[in-house]
Amino acid sequence: MFATDHISVFRGGKAILDRVSIQLAPGELSVILGPNGAGKSTLLQALTRTLTPDQGEVFLDGTPLRELPIEELARRRAVLAQESFLQFDFSVEEVVLLGRIPHLSGWESDRDRDICSQALRSVEMDAFRHRRYPSLSGGEKQRVHLARVLAQLEDQREAADPAPWLLLDEPTSALDLRHQHSVLGQARKLAKVRGFGVCAVLHDINLALHYADHVVLMDQGRVAAQGTASETLTAERISEVYQVQAQVLCASNCPFVQIQSHHEKHALNV
C-alpha cells in the first residue's frame, strides 16, 4: 500500500501540492491524471522519494518512506523516468542488467541474466540484446528502460512479503500507438497477474479510461477526485478540471472521452 497523508510541497511561496492524501493499492494499475501544472509529477516525485514533502508524510506499507534505507527501497520499488540521459555505449543487455544492481553484491549470476532476458522479451526487445544502446530510437530506448525497471523488481519473495511497486512517469510519451498500449497492457498484467503495485502518471485521459483501475485526478495541487476510472472521469469533472467541453462516449463497451475545445464552443455560440 502506497499512501500519502496530507502532503504539501511549496515552491516560491506557492503550494505545488496542497494537502494531498491518496491511497494506492497493490494489484491495481493506478493512474495520476491532470492538466499541466496540476502537480502530477511532483506527486510522483514524492512517491519516488526524489523530493521530500514540506508537510505530511508518504508511507510505503505503513512505514514512512523517508525512514526506509535507500538500498531496501530500491528492491521494493522501481521508477521509470520520463526521459533518460544515458550516453555511454552500453549494450542493451548491459543497460537492463543495471536494474539488478540493488540485488547484487558482486557479479551477475545466470539467474540475473535470465531475468533480464525475460524482461527484454516482455517489452519485445530481445532481438536487440547485443545492440548498442545509443544506436536505438527514442521509443526503443524507453522500452529498454522499462525492461530495466522490470528486472529491478524481480526478487525472491515470500507470500507474506509486501508487493513491489512500479512507478512510471509518463511512460508512453516517447512511444508509438502500438507500444503505448503494449506498455500499459504490460503494466496492468503486472498488477493483475503478479499482484504488483503500479502507479503511472499519464497525460492521455483515454489511455487512463482504458487501463486504469484507480484514478487520481489532480487539479492545481489538489486531488480533484479519486476512485475507479468510471467514477472519477465523468464528463463534468473533466470539463471542470481541464476547462474544456467533454463528453464521455461509449464505443463497443469501452468508454472514451471526446473533447470540444473552448474555441470551437465559442465559435458555435456565435
Place this chain on the structure above:
Amino acid sequence: MKFHVVPCLWVLFIGIPCQAAERLVTLGGPVTEIIFALGAGDEVVAVDQSSLYPETATQLPQVGYVGALGAEGVLSLNPTLILASTRIGPPAVVKQLSQSGIPLRVVENPNSAESLRETIEALGSYLNRTEAAQSLWQRIDEDLHKTREAIDGRETPGVVFLLGNNGIPMAAGTDTQANGIVHLAGGRNLFSGYSSYKPVSEEALIQAQPDVILIASHGTGLERDPQTALRDLGLTQLARNATRIHLIDMGEYLSFGPRTGEAAYKLAQILHDAKASSSE
C-alpha cells in the same frame, strides 16, 4: 653519443688502466666558455644548450638546457667530472647526479668582475690549470682597466636593459649579468630597485629617462633594427623618442667569461659615444 661509452667500457672489462684525460660535461654558457679558454676544450665531451661559444662547443652532444637536465642523459656520457653554473636544475636531477658518485662542481654564474675572477680561479683549480686561469684573468682585467681609463671623467649615462619575454618588456634589475656589464662599461642601471628581471610599463620607462636603451638580441637575426625591436615590445612612444637604442647580443655581452673584458670595452664605447653625440 653512445660511441663514447662503448670503447671505454670495453677497456674497463679487459682491465687496462684507462689513462685518458678527464671527460668533462660543462653546463652553463659561462662555464663552457671559461673551460675552453683555459685550454681544456678537448676534454669536454658534452655541453648544455646554453653553451653557444666557442663554435667548437656547439658541435658536442647537448644534454638539454642547464636548468632542465635529465640525469641519465648526463651520466650516459660517462663523465669523470661535471662542471656547472648555479643555474643547474631541476633540483631533483642535481640530487640524482650528486648520488651518482661522479664529482659535480657548481660555480657561481658570474655577474661582476669580482665573481668572474673567483669563478675562473675556481674552475682553474678544479682542472689543475691555475696558471692558465691566472693569465686568462689578467687578460680580462687588462681590458677592464683599459675600459675604465677610456671612460675616466666622463658623465655616467643612465641605462635601461630590456629583455623581451613573449612580447612583454622585462627590465634587468640588480644581480643580473646585464646590470654587471653596464656597470663595467661605466653606465648606471636605472632599474636597480629589484633583483632579476621584472616586467615594466612604457610609462615607467619614460619616467626613468634613460640615456641609452639596450635591447637583448638572441643573435638569431630576427631582430631587424633597434626601432623595430622596441616596437615589437609594444613600446611605441619610446620608439618615437630620440633616446639612443642599441641591440645587444646576449651571448657576447651577458655571458660573463673570457669575452667580458672586450665586451665591456665595446659597450663603454656604445654608451659614451652616444652620450657624447647627444650632448653636442
Place this chain on the structure above:
Amino acid sequence: MNISQSLPRSMKAAAAREANPDPRARRRPAFLILLAVILPTAGFLALMTGPMDLSFAKVAGILSNRIGIGSASEFSMAEEVVVWNLRLTRVLLALLVGAGLAMAGACMQGVFRNPLADPGIIGVSSGGAMGAIFMIVLGSRLMPEAAFEGFRLYAVPVAAMLGAVAITWLIYRLSISRGQVDLVSMLLVGIAINSLGGAFIGLLTFMATDEELRTMTFWGLGSLGRANWELLLPGLAFILVPLFFLPRYARSLNALLLGEKDAAHLGIDVRRTKRHLIVLSASIVGATVALCGAIGFIALVAPHIVRTAIGPDHRFLLPASGMLGAGLLLTADIGARTIVAPAELPIGILTALIGTPVFLFLLLQRRRFQSIS
C-alpha cells in the same frame, strides 16, 4: 533432416546466445590478459632503454645485487645509480602516475557522465597546479630552507590535492543543470579555470627568481625526471591509496551513468557517492600534478581505448584503464628519454601528440551522434 530443427527450443536459444554474445564482452578476458602482458614488457623495456647503453646482464646484475641476491657482473657506481635510482624509480613513478591518471579520468568521466571530461581540459590539473604553486610560494617565504625540502615533499601534494578537489567541485556545480552535466558549460568552465591557472603561473613567474623561472615548463608539460625513492613515498600514499578505493565504486559509477535520479532509484546514495568519487579522483590528479606536473590526455585516451575495446562497464573499465594508462605513460616516457638523448623531451609534448587527435575525434563523433538522434 535439419539437426537444428530437432533441437529443443531452449537449447537452440542457448546455442544462439553462445554463438552471438556481445563481442565486447567476449573480448574482455583476452584484452585484460593482453594488458597484463604488455605492462611488464613495457616496464622491462623502460628499464633497458635510456641514453646510457647498458646490457641486460648489467641491468639484471644491478637489480639482483640491490635486492640482495648478489650478482656476478661488474658495474660502476654511476651505472648502479642510473638503473636503481633513475630508471627503476622512474618506471615505478610512471606506473603509479599513469594508472592514477587513467583511473581518475575514467572515474571523472563517469561522475560527469561525459567521456570528454579530461582533468587537464576541464581544469582539474590547473586546480592542482594552483594549490601546489600556492604552497611552494607560501612555503619558500615562510620556512627556513632546510625544513622546506621535507615539508615540500608532503605539503605540496596535499595542497595540490585540495586545489584539485575544490576546483572539481566548482566545475561540477557550475556545469550541472537540471541534474545533467552540460558539455558546453563544462568545457567553458575548464577554459576559465585553465586561464586562471595560467595567470597563477604567470604570477609565480613574476615573483620567482631567475633559476626558478627555468623549471616552470614543468607545470605545463610535466616530467617524470624528478623520480627518486623519496618521491615514491608520497606517490604511494597519495595515489595508490585512493586508487585502491576506486574499484569499489564501479557499480555505483555504472548506475550514475543513467543519471543521478535513476541512480538514486537504483539504491545509490548519489550525494555521498559523488562526494567520495570527486574527492578520490581529484586527489589522485592533484597528487600526480604535484609529483610530475600536468601530464595531459592519459586520463582521456586510456579510458577511451578501453571503452571502445570492451565497453563502459566500470568493473572492467577501471582496472583496464589503470593498466593501459600505466603502459601508455611508460611508453611515452621511453620516448621522452630517448628521442633527443642525451637531452630529454617534456613528456607532456608526447602525450598531447597522442591525446589531442583522440579528443577531437571524440568531439566529432559526439556531434555526429547528436545530429542523428
